[in-house]
Amino acid sequence: MKKREEMLRDLHRRMDEYESERRMKRAKVTKVAASVTPVCAAAVVGVGLWKGGVLTPHNDQLISSTVESTASDVILSADNDTSADKHSTNNKTTNNRNDESATSDAAIPRATENSESVIEGSKTDNTSVEANMPTADDKSMPASDNNANTNNESQRATEAPVVQTEAPVQQATTANDVQNGNSPFLKDDEEPPTYLNLITSYPSGEDSMAVPPIGNYGFAHSLYLAMEDYKDTANYLVIADVFSENGQVFNYDDLTAEAARLSNNGYTAAVETVNNQSGSYYFISLNVTYEQLQSFVARSDYAYALRLYNN
Amino acid sequence: MDNGASSYRRFRDNGDVTGFDEIVMEYSDGLMLYLTSIVGNIWTAEELTEETFFLLGTKKPKFKEKCSFKTWLYTIGRNIAFNYLKKTARQSTVPIENAPELISDEAAVEDAYIKKEQQIAVHRAMRKLKPEYQQVLWLIYFEGLSNKEAAKVMRKSVRSTESILYRAKKSLRSQFEMEGIDYEKT
Numbered sequence: 487m488k489k490r491e492e493m494l495r496d497l498h499r500r501m502d503e504y505e506s507e508r509r510m511k512r513a514k515v516t517k518v519a520a521s522v523t524p525v526c527a528a529a530v531v532g533v534g535l536w537k538g539g540v541l542t543p544h545n546d547q548l549i550s551s552t553v554e555s556t557a558s559d560v561i562l563s564a565d566n567d568t569s570a571d572k573h574s575t576n577n578k579t580t581n582n583r584n585d586e587s588a589t590s591d592a593a594i595p596r597a598t599e600n601s602e603s604v605i606e607g608s609k610t611d612n613t614s615v616e617a618n619m620p621t622a623d624d625k626s627m628p629a630s631d632n633n634a635n636t637n638n639e640s641q642r643a644t645e646a647p648v649v650q651t652e653a654p655v656q657q658a659t660t661a662n663d664v665q666n667g668n669s670p671f672l673k674d675d676e677e678p679p680t681y682l683n684l685i686t687s688y689p690s691g692e693d694s695m696a697v698p699p700i701g702n703y704g705f706a707h708s709l710y711l712a713m714e715d716y717k718d719t720a721n722y723l724v725i726a727d728v729f730s731e732n733g734q735v736f737n738y739d740d741l742t743a744e745a746a747r748l749s750n751n752g753y754t755a756a757v758e759t760v761n762n763q764s765g766s767y768y769f770i771s772l773n774v775t776y777e778q779l780q781s782f783v784a785r786s787d788y789a790y791a792l793r794l795y796n797n
Numbered sequence: 798m799d800n801g802a803s804s805y806r807r808f809r810d811n812g813d814v815t816g817f818d819e820i821v822m823e824y825s826d827g828l829m830l831y832l833t834s835i836v837g838n839i840w841t842a843e844e845l846t847e848e849t850f851f852l853l854g855t856k857k858p859k860f861k862e863k864c865s866f867k868t869w870l871y872t873i874g875r876n877i878a879f880n881y882l883k884k885t886a887r888q889s890t891v892p893i894e895n896a897p898e899l900i901s902d903e904a905a906v907e908d909a910y911i912k913k914e915q916q917i918a919v920h921r922a923m924r925k926l927k928p929e930y931q932q933v934l935w936l937i938y939f940e941g942l943s944n945k946e947a948a949k950v951m952r953k954s955v956r957s958t959e960s961i962l963y964r965a966k967k968s969l970r971s972q973f974e975m976e977g978i979d980y981e982k983t
Contacts, residue, residue, distance in 0.1 A: 490821065490822055490825055490826070493821065493825060493843075493846075493847055493850075494818055494821050494822075496847065497817075497821065497847060497850050497851055497854060498814070500851055501851065501854045501855055504851075504855045505855075
């Protein structure tokens with residue numbers, strides 16, 4: 487049996503233990519909270535910024551334009567493989583065709599910015615479309631039956647158009663860029679850039695066309711349908727088959743001169759190479775707007791058959 | 798000290814440990830004997846008394862002065878005792894080897910707390926009554942609580958407490974007669 491003093495002593499000891507235990511618990515909780523709270527706060531801020539779209543200002547535009555394209559029964563870049571198959575079927579060994587959106591886009595601005603670069607470029611790499619330089623000065627294809635050629639093209643027509651979205655060139659942003667106002671992010675008073683789809687093919691049953699008279703130009707059926715459908719809401723990647731009095735022009739120099747002329751007239755033009763077993767031949771590719779197609783600047787001694795790149 | 802309320806306030810509000818010590822010195826024996834009437838064992842009652850003061854010293858519940866401090870304290874003690882009884886099967890029996898020590902311990906507390914010889918005899922006679930009768934007799938005749946306060950501590954209505962008190966007194970009288978203790982009829 488304890489005396490009252492003993493009970494008091496026991497009570498004080500137990501109360502002290504209880505207090506120290508509570509203090510330890512509190513310290514532990516504070517420590518855990520101090521380490522966890524900043525992580526949670528950072529996560530919340532990160533998610534907030536991400537969901538708010540601050541981290542991806544340009545991608546939003548791209549995504550919305552892509553979605554629109556899909557909605558209008560357009561198949562996206564999956565058709566790149568199809569186009570490659572098409573060319574191989576016709577014994578046109580076009581290497582790196584899978585990259586055509588990249589290579590074409592890469593080649594075309596080069597011609598636009600400096601048309602001479604097309605002429606003065608390297609002639610060693612004839613396996614790449616991007617390096618659209620000839621291996622020999624004059625290896626033009628023999629003149630062939632244009633109708634037959636276009637018939638072949640029509641057989642290759644895909645059921646769905648290929649649409650490539652022109653993405654802006656992403657450049658690395660440095661701290662100086664941001665300071666100088668060259669940040670890729672939009673400023674408050676800046677309008678967001680407009681992104682247009684690039685039409686490279688369009689479904690059409692028959693894509694043959696007659697060669698237009700000299701000094702004129704004509705659209706292939708698929709291109710015509712695509713223009714009717716998209717009008718000026720898209721850009722068009724087309725091939726311009728050039729004809730003179732003597733038949734289709736395959737001569738590299740003539741085609742580069744014509745590409746340079748078109749470039750000077752505001753077109754985005756390039757000369758591309760196709761290699762096959764019988765040799766290489768060349769054609770002009772154009773990245774054009776609806777208006778540029780409608781009022782095509784034709785040379786008086788040439789006729790132009792314009793068709794979509796992948797039809 | 799106004800029934801321990803001011804001591805408790807000093808301890809709770811100002812952290813004055815002497816206030817707590819005063820309460821323990823003043824109320825521990827009475828609370829222990831009261832809890833003995835509930836658990837039927839002075840040692841368990843001692844542990845529960847300590848537990849009551851431990852709760853007072855750590856959780857520091859607020860005394861709202863709706864009743865006397867003693868009533869409040871005894872109510873806390875009673876709740877702790879009943880919680881204890883819920884957790885463990887009530888064992889009013891004590892191992893035989895501990896019985897003499899137990900009786901002597903209880904007697905020591907009685908001697909310390911109950912000064913009058915006559916009251917000690919009554920308290921010993923009470924121990925043979927039902928726990929409920931012991932409680933009500935202890936609270937009213939030894940602790941000097943009113944019927945209302947005793948009812949509050951026991952968590953019963955005043956009417957029920959008075960009824961229990963009546964039957965407890967009757968039972969005590971028959972106990973006196975059995976033990977041959979003289980008493981005055983009131």
